[in-house]
Amino acid sequence: MALRMPQGMRLVNWLLGGWSIVVLLFLYLPIVVLIVYSFNASPRGIGFPGVTLEWYRALIQEDELELLVPLRNSLIIAVIVTFVSSLMGTIGAWLLYQYRYRFERSLSTLILTPMIVPEVIMGISFLLLFSNLGVDNGWVRTIIAHITFCFPFVLVAVQARLSGLDPSLMEAAMDLGARPHVAFIKVIVPYLLPAIVSGALMSFTLSMDEVVVTWFTYDDSSQTLPVKLFGIASRRGYRPELNVVSTLLILFTVVMVILTHWIGRATATKPQN
Numbered sequence: 377m378a379l380r381m382p383q384g385m386r387l388v389n390w391l392l393g394g395w396s397i398v399v400l401l402f403l404y405l406p407i408v409v410l411i412v413y414s415f416n417a418s419p420r421g422i423g424f425p426g427v428t429l430e431w432y433r434a435l436i437q438e439d440e441l442e443l444l445v446p447l448r449n450s451l452i453i454a455v456i457v458t459f460v461s462s463l464m465g466t467i468g469a470w471l472l473y474q475y476r477y478r479f480e481r482s483l484s485t486l487i488l489t490p491m492i493v494p495e496v497i498m499g500i501s502f503l504l505l506f507s508n509l510g511v512d513n514g515w516v517r518t519i520i521a522h523i524t525f526c527f528p529f530v531l532v533a534v535q536a537r538l539s540g541l542d543p544s545l546m547e548a549a550m551d552l553g554a555r556p557h558v559a560f561i562k563v564i565v566p567y568l569l570p571a572i573v574s575g576a577l578m579s580f581t582l583s584m585d586e587v588v589v590t591w592f593t594y595d596d597s598s599q600t601l602p603v604k605l606f607g608i609a610s611r612r613g614y615r616p617e618l619n620v621v622s623t624l625l626i627l628f629t630v631v632m633v634i635l636t637h638w639i640g641r642a643t644a645t646k647p648q649n
Contacts, residue, residue, distance in 0.1 A: 427554030465530025499592035530575030
């Protein structure tokens, strides 16, 4: 005989479900409105007289907002940051897994701190640091800042993968004559590859979307696309092309997050050889 849910618990479930819907609407309704208004025929975004692709064509055919150079800068920075973050995160996770340190917990906490520190505080800290060190190159400052908060995501993903590693894999490779670095590259890295790719995709997405930290580190030659868009919106006000660019960035981010989630699930369910 099936047990009936008490009336009080039913009310609690309804309240929790309603609150969840309110939170989701609060978070995602502005994004939905932004995407819808990228097809709005009104040049001032007032009302909705009709649907048009004019703003998409204008963005592709004309570069009135001068977005191509910032887009190129964002891609260059994101690629460099992704490569270095993947390398540092993988090596760091392996060292923390393979060796034991006196202050291992403190070191792990220090490494993961950039993931939880508010971006404004991190940006101001980098600004003060680079000013005192005399680092004036915006490319160097921005890349270092992005690596600092991106590589922990790779490290965490690789550590999760390492938790299921069979220690005998490394030992078997070395027993067959492989040197430690050869065994690591040919045995451990292929095993960790799904986690590395997942962390790399997350790093690329974070670097492409970052505004606050970049605002404190960039210069005119290294201005990124998000910073450029923020500057246009603050100086010129509403532009329908901004809705288009924002929509494309949102779609790009969604695709990257889906890829990261899919690779993460593949990592968790893939049987160990």
